Amino acid sequence: MDEKDISQAVIGRLPRYFRYLGELKYEGVERISSQELSEVMKVTASQIRQDFNNFGGFGQQGYGYNVEYLYQEIGKILGLDKKHNLIIIGAGNLGQALANYMNFERRGFIMKGLFDSNPELHGKQVRDIIVQPMDHIMEFVKENEIDIAVLTIPKTSAVEVAEHLVQNGIRAIWNFAHVDLNVPEGIQVENVHLSDSLMKLSYNINRYDTEHKK
Amino acid sequence: MDEKDISQAVIGRLPRYFRYLGELKYEGVERISSQELSEVMKVTASQIRQDFNNFGGFGQQGYGYNVEYLYQEIGKILGLDKKHNLIIIGAGNLGQALANYMNFERRGFIMKGLFDSNPELHGKQVRDIIVQPMDHIMEFVKENEIDIAVLTIPKTSAVEVAEHLVQNGIRAIWNFAHVDLNVPEGIQVENVHLSDSLMKLSYNINRYDTEHKK
DNA sequence: TAGATTGTTAATCGATTAACAATC
DNA sequence: TAGATTGTTAATCGATTAACAATC
Numbered sequence: 231m232d233e234k235d236i237s238q239a240v241i242g243r244l245p246r247y248f249r250y251l252g253e254l255k256y257e258g259v260e261r262i263s264s265q266e267l268s269e270v271m272k273v274t275a276s277q278i279r280q281d282f283n284n285f286g287g288f289g290q291q292g293y294g295y296n297v298e299y300l301y302q303e304i305g306k307i308l309g310l311d312k313k314h315n316l317i318i319i320g321a322g323n324l325g326q327a328l329a330n331y332m333n334f335e336r337r338g339f340i341m342k343g344l345f346d347s348n349p350e351l352h353g354k355q356v357r358d359i360i361v362q363p364m365d366h367i368m369e370f371v372k373e374n375e376i377d378i379a380v381l382t383i384p385k386t387s388a389v390e391v392a393e394h395l396v397q398n399g400i401r402a403i404w405n406f407a408h409v410d411l412n413v414p415e416g417i418q419v420e421n422v423h424l425s426d427s428l429m430k431l432s433y434n435i436n437r438y439d440t441e442h443k444k
Numbered sequence: 445m446d447e448k449d450i451s452q453a454v455i456g457r458l459p460r461y462f463r464y465l466g467e468l469k470y471e472g473v474e475r476i477s478s479q480e481l482s483e484v485m486k487v488t489a490s491q492i493r494q495d496f497n498n499f500g501g502f503g504q505q506g507y508g509y510n511v512e513y514l515y516q517e518i519g520k521i522l523g524l525d526k527k528h529n530l531i532i533i534g535a536g537n538l539g540q541a542l543a544n545y546m547n548f549e550r551r552g553f554i555m556k557g558l559f560d561s562n563p564e565l566h567g568k569q570v571r572d573i574i575v576q577p578m579d580h581i582m583e584f585v586k587e588n589e590i591d592i593a594v595l596t597i598p599k600t601s602a603v604e605v606a607e608h609l610v611q612n613g614i615r616a617i618w619n620f621a622h623v624d625l626n627v628p629e630g631i632q633v634e635n636v637h638l639s640d641s642l643m644k645l646s647y648n649i650n651r652y653d654t655e656h657k658k
Numbered sequence: 659t660a661g662a663t664t665g666t667t668a669a670t671c672g673a674t675t676a677a678c679a680a681t682c
Numbered sequence: 683t684a685g686a687t688t689g690t691t692a693a694t695c696g697a698t699t700a701a702c703a704a705t706c
Contacts, residue, residue, distance in 0.1 A: 239697065241647055245640035249622065263663060275663095276699050283665060291664040291706045308643045309650025323544045327537035332638065337646070377649065402649050404642060408463065416652060420645035422638065424546065426459035428618060429522045431634035432551070433455055435591065435616050436523025438630060453673065477687060489687095490675050497689060505688040506682045661706105668701075675694070682687085 236284050243281060244308055246271070251301040263294035313338050314402075315375055319391060320382035321346035321354070321361045324406060328380060329356045342374050343367075347387075367391075368398045378402045385409035450498050457495060458522055460485070465515040477508035527552050528616075529589055533605060534596035535560035535568070535575045538620060542594060543570045556588050557581075561601075581605075582612045592616045599623035 250271055254262060268275040282288050282295075288303055289295040305311060316334060318325045321344045334341050344361045346352070354361045362370070370376065379395050381388050381403060388407030395403065402418040405411055408426075411419050464485055468476060482489040496502050496509075502517055503509040519525060530548060532539045535558045548555050558575045560566070568575045576584070584590065593609050595602050595617055602621030609617065616632040619625055622640075625633050 236651075237697075241644060244647065245637070245643040246624075248643065249640075265663080274699060276701090277697095279664065279666085280698075287665060289664050291704070292662045293706065294663065307647065307650075309646040309653075310643065312646075312650060314646070314649065323537075323541035327541035328638075330537045332642070337639070337642065339642070339646075378645070401652075402645055404645055410460075416656075418645055418648040418652065420641055420648070422636070422641055423459070424542075424636065425551065426463075427634055427636055428546070428551065428553070429459040429462065429524065430455060431592070431616055431618055431632055432523040432526075432528070432553075433458065433521065434632040434634070435528065436521075436526060437450075438615075438632065439523075442630075451673075479687080488675060490677095491673095493688065493690085494674075501689060503688050504682060505680070506686045508687065663704105663706085665704075666702090668699105670699070671697085673694100673696080675692105677692075678690090680687105680689075682685105 314377040316378040317343040318380040325382035380404045528591040530592040531557040532594040539596035594618045596620045
């Protein structure tokens with residue numbers, strides 16, 4: 231499977247393809263052409279074919295793409311057929327929201343632990359997980375083969391915690407703290423900077439105002 | 445202020461500049477050159493200068509950029525000096541988390557209302573806001589000059605609610621539902637697709653595995 | 659086979675980087 | 683003034699779109 235370096239632009243589009251194909255599948259659609267898919271998704275057919283061909287050909291000339299097959303293949307590319315153990319660090323509002331709402335299991339992510347520095351939360355149960363104190367983290371990571379840490383703690387502690395996690399063998403960090411983490415090669419970080427996102431929205435409202443209202 | 449169309453690539457970087465400049469300001473740094481900033485932020489100095497020059501010159505030859513001034517100016521570009529009224533629709537885990545955790549006021553966003561379809565939540569207080577039933581939304585939007593709706597409801601209802609909001613004069617939607625909203629020109633939508641983000645992380649873990657382990 | 663549609667190459671477009679003249 | 687560093691133009695790089703031959 232010779233995967234050259236796929237650009238982040240392409241990777242960023244894969245989950246959206248996966249979502250639409252899941253819906254088509256659910257609706258009972260069997261086959262779809264790049265042209266039809268392009269109309270639904272509002273991208274060019276050319277881009278769709280180029281994107282898929284980064285991973286080898288999933289289609290058939292004269293026929294198009296089999297929805298079920300394409301859905302499965304993109305799922306595999308995204309690694310959703312693999313199991314990954316995960317912990318959430320920071321059991322405040324956001325941490326608990328993710329624990330309750332993300333449906334991790336459906337995508338192969340198994341929530342194994344929840345940690346918080348606030349003693350009042352220790353022992354509290356969220357889903358089937360008991361919140362533990364922070365100083366249990368590192369042993370837990372090693373003993374339970376934890377791959378992914380979700381960081382929902384303030385930025386002040388995030389950098390330090392991330393460093394320790396890396397030292398203890400974590401492989402990926404889903405980072406909700408408003409800070410850029412510095413990790414070695416081979417450790418994957420995906421940032422969700424909510425305030426950045428809100429500022430983008432603010433920019434677009436503001437720009438629209440200055441362009442139209444005045 | 446002749447703002448031509450600034451590319452989304454540039455806009456996407458503005459919040460990060462804002463964050464770093466805020467930190468520099470906090471640390472008491474008075475001036476900084478594009479070269480120095482590029483080292484801290486790990487981007488090219490060229491990109492920094494190009495980005496800033498989309499909005500006119502904020503620097504001075506031979507000196508660099510005044511941190512305080514640049515911070516203020518980027519804040520203005522992002523519209524953070526303006527006030528915007530906001531409601532959250534969906535007072536479940538995620539909605540409450542955002543209400544509690546986002547510090548909306550600091551960035552000029554004023555949380556005015558919280559809505560949920562679950563009767564058990566009606567009357568519950570989050571921060572200084574009482575959760576109201578869904579059928580109060582549209583009147584509330586009109587009467588309270590609501591600009592922004594935060595959608596933290598399931599995708600099944602998100603499309604319909606968004607449509608109604610648009611009809612009732614909402615100007616922007618911060619969308620956490622796993623669905624693409626279809627809105628008319630001039631209505632701003634910013635999507636936070638958390639599961640897409642998690643899938644990207646999954647892809648990168650998986651790719652690293654197939655490239656190194658096997 | 660003829661028609662449809664992919665896979666893939668070539669052309670275009672846009673974004674990033676490099677270079678340097680302008681200027682504080 | 684000389685040195686530093688921006689603002690801006692030009693060169694490069696990468697991503698998107700168009701076109702079409704291959705093929706089901």
